[in-house]
Amino acid sequence: MRDLPARLRELLLETGYTLDGVRERLGTVAATALAREETTPALRATRDGDPLGTLIRLWWLGAPVEAPDWLPVDPLVEAGLLAVQDGLVSAKVHLQPWETGGYVVSDRKVRPGDPALREDHVVGAGGASANLAQLVSRRPAGRVLDLGTGCGVQVLHLAERAREIVATDVNRRALRMARLSWALSGIDGVDARQGSLFEPVEGERFDLVVSNPPFVISPRGRFTYRESGFEADGFCHDLVRLAPRFLSQGGTCQLLANWLHVEGEDWRDRVGGWLAGTGCDGWVVQRDVQDPAEYAELWLRDAAEQGTPRYRELYDDWLGWFEAMKVTGIGFGWITLHDSGSLDPVVRVEELGQRVELPVGGYVDEVLASVGVAHRLSDEELLGARLVLAEGVVEERTGPPGAEDPSRIVLRQTRGLCRTARVGTVEAALAGVCDGDYPLGPLLAAIAELTDQDAVDLRVRAPEALRPLIAEGFFHISTA
Known part of the structure; x- marks a missing residue:
């Protein structure tokens, strides 16, 4: 009995009872129906009686099958994994291949019309x-x-x-x-x-x-x-x-x-x-x-x-x-x-x-x-930091056609958590120039001069506006 898991694993792999093997055998229609707990298309796709179809019916769909001579039925019955009645074999557990290449054992899937669950029911992976x-x-x-x-x-x-x-x-x-x-x-x-x-x-x-x-x-x-x-x-x-x-x-x-x-x-x-x-x-x-x-x-x-x-x-x-x-x-x-x-x-x-x-x-x-980082950096440390625009951030501008200034500027992440942030012209300008070469302070001074803003006032306001953008991953602090 000690080597039964190893024997069963070898049989499952040889038969092609893997996640890819099951998906290929069922096809899109049956697999999609199964996600809705509709088993009829899957039963039709596995009715030929071949080893893979038999294992899908037995372990995944929970349907009884005729006892195949290539399956170690007696040891599996003794282990409590199978039951035999009137010449038909049925699974007492749900055994499914998983995306890691391994297998997950649980109680059988519960479907409409099944008996009530036991209190210590073991749910499968989902x-x-x-x-x-x-x-x-x-x-x-x-x-x-x-x-x-x-x-x-x-x-x-x-x-x-x-x-x-x-x-x-x-x-x-x-x-x-x-x-x-x-x-x-x-x-x-x-x-x-x-x-x-x-x-x-x-x-x-x-x-x-x-x-x-x-x-x-x-x-x-x-x-x-x-x-x-x-x-x-x-x-x-x-x-x-x-x-x-x-x-x-x-x-x-x-x-x-x-x-x-x-x-x-x-x-x-x-x-x-x-x-x-x-x-x-x-x-x-x-x-x-x-x-x-x-x-x-x-x-x-x-x-x-x-x-x-x-x-x-x-x-x-x-x-x-x-x-x-x-x-x-x-x-x-x-x-x-x-x-x-x-x-x-x-x-x-x-x-x-x-x-x-x-x-x-x-x-x-x-x-x-x-x-x-966004929370712990002081204002002075932030102004001395070299910011880098995160990979995959794009800018979207919205406004009337021909308008000199947009009415809305949005930074959008195309990677990671895919957040969006509405920003002002200063933050948008920084997004265009922050590549880690220069500290934030001199960049703000240059932006102030180009936009005719007060440089001191901009230095005071910028940290508060930038902290959320750093916390949300639009900008990173360069460590180079």
Whole structure:
């Protein structure tokens, strides 16, 4: 039995049961339908009974198949991965290839009409998992903690750049499936521990902490994979407040979270308050907001409860609970904490609804550095700095045809976070000349002379106007 994962992995690879192999076999129509949880096109595309089609039906679609002689059915039944009835083999787990080249094992996908979920259901890798993987810094790390590992998917992304990985989860079944995910992906040496929040790693420190936690905000904790049982958004609050105690000097914590929008309260103050006093630099990004009804519908569908006898009752209960707390919306996004060692930590809270360049982890360290530099440089230091326009920034001017001056000037990033900023003529002029050759002070003096402005007044006003542009990555400070 000990060599079963290795045998199964070899069989999956030989059969072509990889992400590219599945995509090619299903084709665009079936794959798109499957994203809508419609399985009929995929079943039609895999009806020939060949090995790849059989594995897709068995492991991905959850359909029973005739027992093939090339599949080690008996050992897989003994391991609890397959069941046999009336000559047909069915999967007891969902086994999917992942974008890293590895495999992820979880409970079977829940589709309309399926039985109710068990409380310790282990959800598979999906959009949130991919979202976090895209966010996490690409820097090599020593000790890494995957808090709330679930089916173990984040470890697949971290394995190549981490010296040591500790993975925790409150759900014992999740850890069993995570271990199988890692074994099927050729990853060993992961230290898996059971427990809630940071209890399993008390007293330890890590260079990187990542978490796709049970952030769903609901009246009661029904499923361990998505709900903590904490009041409202208290779990994410506690996770953020506790994380700095477990970061090494220079360490980073990156996680996904939900937070409440409450009547009469700015959500930025709410979430920013979580980070205040942690001693870490922080970056919070809201990527999406749902109203209470949308949110309840989403998670009722997630548990396949739409259309069941209890659906209306559960829906009404959820909305009543939100109403009692005066909730107007629920935000979703990223939270990053960085132990920069500064005695003057800075927290930036913003909303980014636009498409961004992926992976964010490829430049997230630059984002954090820009926020810190913009906040900590004194006016005199900034005036003495050599600014460089960031790569990919373009200028857009709007105004009546033939007008001498535009009525609107916008700087737009075509790379990274793809932010836009409305600027004045001075900032636009600097964008055209800042290449790191000259300090800001002399450039401002030249602009003042060309535009007939008071040079002293411009020196006083410029730092305040430029700090947001540096923090948002339109300009960098040259270190050459």
